[in-house]
Amino acid sequence: xxxxxxxxxxxxxxxxxxxxxxxxxxxxxxxxxxxxxxxxxxxxxxxxxxxxxxxxxxxxxxxxxxxxxxxxxxxxxxxxxxxxxxxxxxxxxxxxxxxxxxxxxxxxxxxxxxxxxxxxxxxxxxxxxxxxxxxxxxxxxxxxxxxxxxxxxxxxxxxxxxxxxxxxxxxxxxxxxxxxxxxxxxxxxx
Amino acid sequence: xxxxxxxxxxxxxxxxxxxxxxxxxxxxxxxxxxxxxxxxxxxxxxxxxxxxxxxxxxxxxxxxxxxxxxxxxxxxxxxxxxxxxxxxxxxxxxxxxxxxxxxxxxxxxxxxxxxxxxxxxxxxxxxxxxxxxxxxxxxxxxxxxxxxxxxxxxxxxxxxxxxxxxxxxxxxxxxxxxxxxxxxxxxxxx
Numbered sequence: 001x002x003x004x005x006x007x008x009x010x011x012x013x014x015x016x017x018x019x020x021x022x023x024x025x026x027x028x029x030x031x032x033x034x035x036x037x038x039x040x041x042x043x044x045x046x047x048x049x050x051x052x053x054x055x056x057x058x059x060x061x062x063x064x065x066x067x068x069x070x071x072x073x074x075x076x077x078x079x080x081x082x083x084x085x086x087x088x089x090x091x092x093x094x095x096x097x098x099x100x101x102x103x104x105x106x107x108x109x110x111x112x113x114x115x116x117x118x119x120x121x122x123x124x125x126x127x128x129x130x131x132x133x134x135x136x137x138x139x140x141x142x143x144x145x146x147x148x149x150x151x152x153x154x155x156x157x158x159x160x161x162x163x164x165x166x167x168x169x170x171x172x173x174x175x176x177x178x179x180x181x182x183x184x185x186x187x188x189x190x
Numbered sequence: 191x192x193x194x195x196x197x198x199x200x201x202x203x204x205x206x207x208x209x210x211x212x213x214x215x216x217x218x219x220x221x222x223x224x225x226x227x228x229x230x231x232x233x234x235x236x237x238x239x240x241x242x243x244x245x246x247x248x249x250x251x252x253x254x255x256x257x258x259x260x261x262x263x264x265x266x267x268x269x270x271x272x273x274x275x276x277x278x279x280x281x282x283x284x285x286x287x288x289x290x291x292x293x294x295x296x297x298x299x300x301x302x303x304x305x306x307x308x309x310x311x312x313x314x315x316x317x318x319x320x321x322x323x324x325x326x327x328x329x330x331x332x333x334x335x336x337x338x339x340x341x342x343x344x345x346x347x348x349x350x351x352x353x354x355x356x357x358x359x360x361x362x363x364x365x366x367x368x369x370x371x372x373x374x375x376x377x378x379x380x
Contacts, residue, residue: 002195002300003218006225023379028193030376034369035196035347036296039313040257041355043370046377055380067230088377098313099334102292106226110192110300123229123288140377144289157225165231179224180233186220187236187278187330189213190245 007157009109010177012118013066014079015149021083021117023051026148029111030085036107039098044091045143048134050084058133059084063145064124068166081119081147086130092139101143112148119148160184197347199299200367202308203256204269205339211273211307213241216338219301220275226297229288235333236278238324248323249274253335254314258356271309271337276320282329291333302338309338350374 026049033045050056060081065074075081085108089097105121112119127142136142153175160178167177216239223235240246250271255264265271275298279287295311302309317332326332343365350368357367 002192002297002304003222003225005192006222006297006300009226011227026379027372027376031372032193032196034372034375035193036199037201037299037311039311041357041367043355043375046375048377049379052380099289099292099295099311102289102294103296104292105289106293106296107192107196109227110196114192121227121229121289134378134380136377165233167231177231182217182221182224185224185233185236186217187238187326188324189216189239190242190324 005110005113009113010118010155011120012149012151012153012155013120013147014075014151014153015081016152017078017080017082017149019082019150021051021148023049025115025117026051026083026085029108032107032111033104036103038100039096042094044089044093044097045100045104046088046090046140048086048088050086051082055133056081056084059130059145062126062129062133063122063147065122066167067124069169072169079152080149082149084148085146086134086142087144087146088136089141089143090139091141105144105146108146116150117148118151119146121146195300195303199303200308200345201310202339202341202343202345203310203337204265204341204343205271206342207268207270207272207339209272209340211241211338213239215305215307216241216273216275219298222297222301223294226293228290229286232284234280234283234287235290235294236280236330238276238278240274240276241272245323246271246274249320249335252316252319252323253312253337255312256357257314259359262359269342270339272339274338275336276324276332277334277336278326279331279333280329281331295334295336298336306340307338308341309336311336
């Protein structure tokens with residue numbers, strides 16, 4: 001059931017760093033993005049697959065983690081991502097990428113979760129530095145960095161109450177994510 | 191396997207209009223979007239679910255279909271969508287919706303396909319007219335209209351050759367969608 005897989009696909013930010021991910025797996029997940037819808041079928045997204053320890057170590061300091069957890073600086077050595085997929089827009093191909101980026105990211109992460117891994121779409125990225133590390137051409141604009149690994153944290157969904165949407169971590173380290181209820185997000189039925 | 195579901199989830203544009211979709215199904219699919227990732231967990235997307243014949247008839251003329259099929263004006267009476275989910279950004283909640291829209295659309299469509307339906311994300315929308323039909327508040331900006339129904343057309347994926355990405359329909363009415371090969375979309379592996 002897709003429902004189970006979507007519920008299992010949480011934003012994971014702590015991993016067992018000793019579990020590496022074969023690059024062949026990353027290719028399979030990007031293939032899921034390749035098979036997904038693209039506005040005007042232009043397919044202007046590109047991917048850089050990062051699995052080597054060296055490149056992961058270089059990328060890591062250029063990412064910001066979980067803005068709402070103000071007393072947490074991100075995963076420590078040992079619990080960091082084992083791989084990254086950098087999602088890129090080829091500006092020479094099209095001005096617009098519609099909602100291709102979210103479609104692709106969701107396909108990639110659903111594939112990862114089905115395979116026993118998981119990840120997090122990171123938007124707070126020092127893009128110019130990561131572009132330099134990856135030696136990207138100026139036509140290639142970094143949109144998102146998907147951090148991937150073997151999750152070691154528990155993430156639970158709960159209904160929003162009192163309008164509070166900030167995720168939080170309890171004293172057992174369980175990460176709680178409040179989701180707005182259906183009655184709030186469905187404006188009307190016609 | 192998520193791969194099979196993603197491959198089955200094509201952009202369908204012709205449906206058996208006599209097969210209606212219960213609004214309860216649309217709610218289930220929107221719930222999949224509700225469970226999906228959201229940038230900063232802000233969840234600024236809203237949905238209007240349209241299933242009545244009247245509202246579908248009003249929305250239809252405000253959508254443009256399959257830009258590359260220049261000799262086709264869109265689905266005829268009898269093969270039109272049985273429902274629409276209008277994806278909306280609540281501008282009062284956040285300026286930015288990151289890639290939430292694509293994530294949500296993909297979750298909704300994967301749910302629909304698993305349930306034996308299918309659809310198409312339409313970006314070419316007369317937004318001001320649809321907003322008027324739906325009596326939307328100015329804070330609610332229409333992003334995409336997801337057309338839904340029981341697909342009656344066959345859509346096949348093939349590899350891009352000679353750089354030609356335009357989809358096309360053969361004389362048997364089969365819709366062909368060229369996808370760029372993995373070697374083109376993966377820039378590098380590091």
